[in-house]
Amino acid sequence: MMTVLRDDLVKQLSRMLRVDQFNDYCPNGLQVEGAGTVRRIISGVTASQALIEAAIERQADTVLVHHGYFWKGEPAAVAGMKKQRLKLLLEHDINLLAYHLPLDAHAEFGNNVQLARVLDLPVSGELMKQNNQVMGLFADLDEAISGEQLASRLHEKLGRQALHIAPSANKTIKRIAWCTGGAQSYIHRAVDIGADAYISGEVSEPTFHTARELGIHYYAAGHHATERYGAKALGEWLAAEYDLVHEFVDIDNPV
Ligand SMILES: [Zn+2]
Known part of the structure; x- marks a missing residue:
C-alpha cells in the first residue's frame, strides 16, 4: 500500500476534471484541509455527518464527494450542522475533496x-x-x-x-x-x-x-x-493509480 501527497493528488484531480473551466455554485477541489498524505479514501455522494462518521470508523484520511460544502447563497457562518460536520473533519484531520459540476460532466468519471x-x-x-x-x-x-x-x-x-x-x-x-x-x-x-x-x-x-x-x-x-456513480468511479481510479485503499460508502437517501 502506498501513499500520495495530498497536494499532488489535488493538482492531478484539478487537471483531470478541468476544474478551472467551470463556473460552479461551490468551490471544487480541497474544501477542508486534513492530513498531508493520502492513503485511505472514502467516497460518497454527499459529505453528510453519517459519511464523515463512516470515514472515521474506517480510519480514512480523505473523503471524496460530489456534494461538498460552501454553496453559494447558504449562510456563511460556521454554526449548527456545518459546525458539527467541520468539527468532525478537523478533529480527525480528514481531507474533504468535493467535485460538483466537473464530476457531472467528465467524459469518463462523470x-x-x-x-x-x-x-x-x-x-x-x-x-x-x-x-x-x-x-x-x-x-x-x-x-x-x-x-x-x-x-x-x-x-x-x-x-x-x-x-x-x-x-x-x-x-x-x-x-x-x-x-x-x-x-x-x-x-x-x-x-x-x-x-x-x-x-x-x-x-x-x-x-x-x-x-x-x-x-x-x-x-x-x-x-x-x-449521482452515486461518479465519485465511486473516480475513487476506484485513484486507488488503482496510486495504490491506495478506497471504499465507496453508500449512505442511503430516498430523495
Ligand atoms: Zn447533485
Missing part, C-alpha cells in the same frame, strides 16, 4: 456517463452545453421500448422505483435523454432535441404538466441514486 453505463445505454450525443461544458447526454436505441420497460430497467439497475410520468398520448421510446441530480427543468431541452423520454433525479410540480402536454416520458429516478 455522473452522466457513469449512469449510462449502469443503465446500459449507448451515449449518442449531448443534451446541452453550458459555458462549453456538457450538461446531460442522450441515447438512441436501435429498437423502441415502452415507457413501462424503461421504468422497470431503472428499477432493476438503480434498485429503486422511479416516479414515472407518462405523456397524455401513448408513446414508445427511441431517444432517451438524461441529466443526473436536480435537472428536471431541462425537460424542455430534452423535448427540443426530440427525446421521447427524459430521466433526472428529482421532480417539481410543473414537471408533471410539461411531460403530459409536451408528450415526453419523465422519470424522477432519485437525485442520490443517479
Whole structure:
C-alpha cells in the first residue's frame, strides 16, 4: 500500500476534471484541509455527518464527494450542522475533496456517463452545453421500448422505483435523454432535441404538466441514486493509480 501527497493528488484531480473551466455554485477541489498524505479514501455522494462518521470508523484520511460544502447563497457562518460536520473533519484531520459540476460532466468519471453505463445505454450525443461544458447526454436505441420497460430497467439497475410520468398520448421510446441530480427543468431541452423520454433525479410540480402536454416520458429516478456513480468511479481510479485503499460508502437517501 502506498501513499500520495495530498497536494499532488489535488493538482492531478484539478487537471483531470478541468476544474478551472467551470463556473460552479461551490468551490471544487480541497474544501477542508486534513492530513498531508493520502492513503485511505472514502467516497460518497454527499459529505453528510453519517459519511464523515463512516470515514472515521474506517480510519480514512480523505473523503471524496460530489456534494461538498460552501454553496453559494447558504449562510456563511460556521454554526449548527456545518459546525458539527467541520468539527468532525478537523478533529480527525480528514481531507474533504468535493467535485460538483466537473464530476457531472467528465467524459469518463462523470455522473452522466457513469449512469449510462449502469443503465446500459449507448451515449449518442449531448443534451446541452453550458459555458462549453456538457450538461446531460442522450441515447438512441436501435429498437423502441415502452415507457413501462424503461421504468422497470431503472428499477432493476438503480434498485429503486422511479416516479414515472407518462405523456397524455401513448408513446414508445427511441431517444432517451438524461441529466443526473436536480435537472428536471431541462425537460424542455430534452423535448427540443426530440427525446421521447427524459430521466433526472428529482421532480417539481410543473414537471408533471410539461411531460403530459409536451408528450415526453419523465422519470424522477432519485437525485442520490443517479449521482452515486461518479465519485465511486473516480475513487476506484485513484486507488488503482496510486495504490491506495478506497471504499465507496453508500449512505442511503430516498430523495
Ligand atoms: Zn447533485
